Amino acid sequence: MFLLGLLLPLVYIPTLTGFMVLTGWCVLSCALPFFFLRGVRMGPGHWLGIAFLAYACVAEAWAPVAVQGVWDLLLMGCCAGLFMLGAAYDLKPFYIGLAWGIGINTVVGLVQHFGWNLVVGDPGTFHGLFFNPDMLGESAVLTTVALLAIGCWRYLPLTVLPIYMTGTRAGLVALGAACALWLWNSYRWRGVIALAILALIASPVIFHKGWDGSISLRVAMWRDTIDGFTLFGHGPGSFFMLYPEYASRTDTMFTRPEDPHNDFLGFIFQYGVGCLPLAGLLGLALCQRTAERYILVAFLAISFFSFPWRIPSEAALGMVALGACCRPWTMVWPQWLTRRPTIWAWICRASIPNIPMESLHPHPARV
Numbered sequence: 078m079f080l081l082g083l084l085l086p087l088v089y090i091p092t093l094t095g096f097m098v099l100t101g102w103c104v105l106s107c108a109l110p111f112f113f114l115r116g117v118r119m120g121p122g123h124w125l126g127i128a129f130l131a132y133a134c135v136a137e138a139w140a141p142v143a144v145q146g147v148w149d150l151l152l153m154g155c156c157a158g159l160f161m162l163g164a165a166y167d168l169k170p171f172y173i174g175l176a177w178g179i180g181i182n183t184v185v186g187l188v189q190h191f192g193w194n195l196v197v198g199d200p201g202t203f204h205g206l207f208f209n210p211d212m213l214g215e216s217a218v219l220t221t222v223a224l225l226a227i228g229c230w231r232y233l234p235l236t237v238l239p240i241y242m243t244g245t246r247a248g249l250v251a252l253g254a255a256c257a258l259w260l261w262n263s264y265r266w267r268g269v270i271a272l273a274i275l276a277l278i279a280s281p282v283i284f285h286k287g288w289d290g291s292i293s294l295r296v297a298m299w300r301d302t303i304d305g306f307t308l309f310g311h312g313p314g315s316f317f318m319l320y321p322e323y324a325s326r327t328d329t330m331f332t333r334p335e336d337p338h339n340d341f342l343g344f345i346f347q348y349g350v351g352c353l354p355l356a357g358l359l360g361l362a363l364c365q366r367t368a369e370r371y372i373l374v375a376f377l378a379i380s381f382f383s384f385p386w387r388i389p390s391e392a393a394l395g396m397v398a399l400g401a402c403c404r405p406w407t408m409v410w411p412q413w414l415t416r417r418p419t420i421w422a423w424i425c426r427a428s429i430p431n432i433p434m435e436s437l438h439p440h441p442a443r444v
Contacts, residue, residue, distance in 0.1 A: 081104075122358055122403025136351060145313075145315075176220050214245025219379070250378050253378075298334055304325070321333070362403050363402070365402045373398040377395075
């Protein structure tokens, strides 16, 4: 587990080992089968995930490009393996391995930042062994939340610096979402109000690049993606091929996105109503009181503005957290599913006849 976590942030070397997404998924494809040589205990979350995967496989029949659909199905198969990994194993070594991997990337990023030509990459930037700074910052945020959730404070120096150096806005939002969940669990509405005030104060940091940059482009892509929604979706891997058909607000000659930079919209575009089991799985996981719920909330917050399920290190953290929240032996159903509503309980009590305990017809003492 430690070695797997260490390798994921390190397998990509800019300009040498090819695209980071491909190398990371190759490591997961080779490593995950060795973790499942024993039986897997199934739970409600497992069956919901299987239902979604089954629909995705059926949707391959109407995907515009079959090869691209197969690639997306392969990525989802790796995510399913990570889900089972989180549901079956102790994840602490995995988090620590990721922290050390992020720490090595921090050292490489500092070398890049100061313009030294000792490592490959773009001098003057801070992206380490990642494709761009945002991916490093988002991975550092998710790893930081994981370390805080399990109480491994001594490894935080390995992961905190990239959050500041990369200036990732999606990562800051994810950190705020995890903090909001902790404040809600600890102080309820007082904590949320305090966080809202802090967010208003810190908003200039998030929007320091202005609204006219990447934010406006994302909003335009989201609106175009929504225009392409259908009942059953367009099939796996269909977004890249079909987006120009609905791109009325963006110039696809200037930018051709492979993803709408919003995983929720991307999944609905490709699978339509087939996303309902996935939504049920997420809802069930978020109702659990586990440490990994903080990681899952941070992962979902990043999913609103980016595509973390396609980045190996981010997908690994999000999927193992989802699996840990759905462990069959620790799953607790939410109270609103297990208790009867007040009106229904009153009706049940009112429907019971008030029959006295004594006999309606007295009998002689000898009977």
